[in-house]
Amino acid sequence: MNTSALEPHECFRVHSKDLLGRVGTLTTKSGEFQTPHMFPVVDPNRTPFGQKFFNELGIHAIMTNAYLHRRARVQRPRENVHDTLQFKETVATDSGAYQILQYGGVEVKPQEIVQYQEEIDTDIGVILDIPTGFRSDAARSEWTVSETVRRADEALRVRKRNDILWVGPVQGGVHIEQVRRSAREMAKRNFSIHALGSPTELMESQRFEVLVDMIIAAKRELPPNRPLHLFGAGHPAMFGFFVALGCDLFDSAAYALYARSDRYLTAEGTVELLDMEEFPCSCSACSGRTPSEVRKLTVPERVDLLSTHNLQACFSELRGVREAIRRGRLWDLLETRAHTHPALKRCLNRIASYSADLERSTPVVKPHGIFYFGPVSNNRPELQGYKARLARVPINAGSTVLLLPGRWRRPYRADPRYRSLVSQFEDERSVQIVFYTLPFGPVPSELDETYPVAQTEGLDTGDSNEHLAKAEMVIGYVNRLKPRMTVLVVQGDYGRAVLAETRRVLPKTRVKPVDGEKTEPETIANMFGKLIAA
Numbered sequence: 203m204n205t206s207a208l209e210p211h212e213c214f215r216v217h218s219k220d221l222l223g224r225v226g227t228l229t230t231k232s233g234e235f236q237t238p239h240m241f242p243v244v245d246p247n248r249t250p251f252g253q254k255f256f257n258e259l260g261i262h263a264i265m266t267n268a269y270l271h272r273r274a275r276v277q278r279p280r281e282n283v284h285d286t287l288q289f290k291e292t293v294a295t296d297s298g299a300y301q302i303l304q305y306g307g308v309e310v311k312p313q314e315i316v317q318y319q320e321e322i323d324t325d326i327g328v329i330l331d332i333p334t335g336f337r338s339d340a341a342r343s344e345w346t347v348s349e350t351v352r353r354a355d356e357a358l359r360v361r362k363r364n365d366i367l368w369v370g371p372v373q374g375g376v377h378i379e380q381v382r383r384s385a386r387e388m389a390k391r392n393f394s395i396h397a398l399g400s401p402t403e404l405m406e407s408q409r410f411e412v413l414v415d416m417i418i419a420a421k422r423e424l425p426p427n428r429p430l431h432l433f434g435a436g437h438p439a440m441f442g443f444f445v446a447l448g449c450d451l452f453d454s455a456a457y458a459l460y461a462r463s464d465r466y467l468t469a470e471g472t473v474e475l476l477d478m479e480e481f482p483c484s485c486s487a488c489s490g491r492t493p494s495e496v497r498k499l500t501v502p503e504r505v506d507l508l509s510t511h512n513l514q515a516c517f518s519e520l521r522g523v524r525e526a527i528r529r530g531r532l533w534d535l536l537e538t539r540a541h542t543h544p545a546l547k548r549c550l551n552r553i554a555s556y557s558a559d560l561e562r563s564t565p566v567v568k569p570h571g572i573f574y575f576g577p578v579s580n581n582r583p584e585l586q587g588y589k590a591r592l593a594r595v596p597i598n599a600g601s602t603v604l605l606l607p608g609r610w611r612r613p614y615r616a617d618p619r620y621r622s623l624v625s626q627f628e629d630e631r632s633v634q635i636v637f638y639t640l641p642f643g644p645v646p647s648e649l650d651e652t653y654p655v656a657q658t659e660g661l662d663t664g665d666s667n668e669h670l671a672k673a674e675m676v677i678g679y680v681n682r683l684k685p686r687m688t689v690l691v692v693q694g695d696y697g698r699a700v701l702a703e704t705r706r707v708l709p710k711t712r713v714k715p716v717d718g719e720k721t722e723p724e725t726i727a728n729m730f731g732k733l734i735a736a
């Protein structure tokens with residue numbers, strides 16, 4: 203494939219979006235692959251798995267370390283990296299910056315590593331940046347950012363090939379202001395891809411909240427048409443969360459490292475081979491085998507088998523994440539994953555605190571309605587978007603409000619008990635019909651048939667805390683209408699919570715409660731008709 207004519211921004215095409223996540227295609231001079239993608243990191247010193255192995259797993263792009271490749275190729279120092287790895291499709295090379303972080307020094311100069319990646323015919327190259335690490339103080343963080351920017355300029359000056367996609371790393375560590383500065387500087391430069399550095403230690407210590415802040419800070423400054431790579435993230439349980447924040451690419455050797463210590467990866471977490479009686483997976487490595495059989499294999503056989511499963515667990519989850527984006531169901535996937543570990547629940551809560559960012563990039567209308575599982579779903583972007591839309595509905599000030607329970611049916615007007623009541627009064631200019639509902643709080647009849655109100659499926663009953671929170675929203679909205687009179691049809695505990703809230707907020711003489719369980723709709727219609735005629 204010839205991509206020499208491709209401008210950097212043309213190498214990445216986005217097909218679907220949900221939250222900040224997207225499904226895309228990344229094209230390099232050696233092929234194309236779907237994103238979100240994880241580059242399996244391959245050690246150039248070991249016998250490679252090779253093309254056939256990866257293709258059987260549906261993997262079209264892998265990664266190796268340019269620095270290790272160079273050290274290992276003493277005999278043939280400039281061997282094409284595709285030959286070394288026996289892989290014809292996309293090969294990304296990491297600069298070796300991680301070795302700096304680990305061992306505190308690398309005996310190559312920044313421009314050498316750029317030239318070297320060109321010589322070995324890499325498809326995606328990373329400049330030799332300075333990882334901030336997460337123990338750096340503010341001054342050190344500032345220096346790593348400045349030095350990485352200086353090296354970026356040097357790398358872009360010395361590079362000769364324009365058919366390689368260059369990665370501009372964003373550093374700064376846990377110092378969010380520096381992450382922002384780093385992303386701003388990198389955004390100005392002619393890179394095809396950006397990468398966020400130093401997350402590995404944060405992941406190992408499960409400080410996901412800080413990582414969420416870092417990704418959002420970088421994402422806000424980087425050009426949206428360039429993919430974002432998160433260095434060193436390779437656990438299937440985490441992919442959905444990082445993708446939801448806008449990460450498109452990952453790289454990891456975790457599949458092999460975990461395999462070497464007999465650990466089995468699943469999207470619900472890590473399991474020790476020793477503790478397993480059955481494999482909950484039917485991938486090529488697991489089917490037809492039991493854990494006890496695998497425990498009896500030789501170490502290299504066992505590591506191969508577990509690596510193969512671990513990789514398939516990663517790619518199975520990535521396929522699931524991509525499908526979730528296509529269906530507009532990424533938030534639902536996160537809620538499911540968040541139940542597997544408290545650290546992930548904290549991570550989701552932090553993501554939810556950026557609901558405005560998520561809402562901006564989530565499609566306004568999706569192919570399916572949303573699911574509502576109670577208060578945990580309140581931060582999903584569709585509900586945040588609904589609040590914003592509610593604020594824009596023209597106020598029918600001084601009207602008589604008919605406040606009806608919205609339950610069971612969508613649209614709420616389709617409830618057979620109140621259908622004729624709604625149709626009798628909804629065209630009256632002096633009347634405003636509002637449903638009190640659980641997912642949305644107030645739904646004025648104008649919004650009843652709009653997305654996502656009409657398509658939402660969820661629980662129509664909640665606990666007292668939720669009733670109270672939603673009742674405040676309902677009466678807050680009604681109060682904005684400055685109603686002449688409010689007729690409240692009380693039904694169930696939620697209805698009683700709304701009634702209590704009207705008494706707290708609205709003037710008592712302006713509220714007429716009706717017992718919805720005992721009063722026939724015709725009686726309500728008569729009473730309401732007289733009220734608006736008065």
Ligand SMILES: [Zn+2]
Pocket residue numbers: 481483484485486487488489511512514
């Ligand atoms: Zn498996």
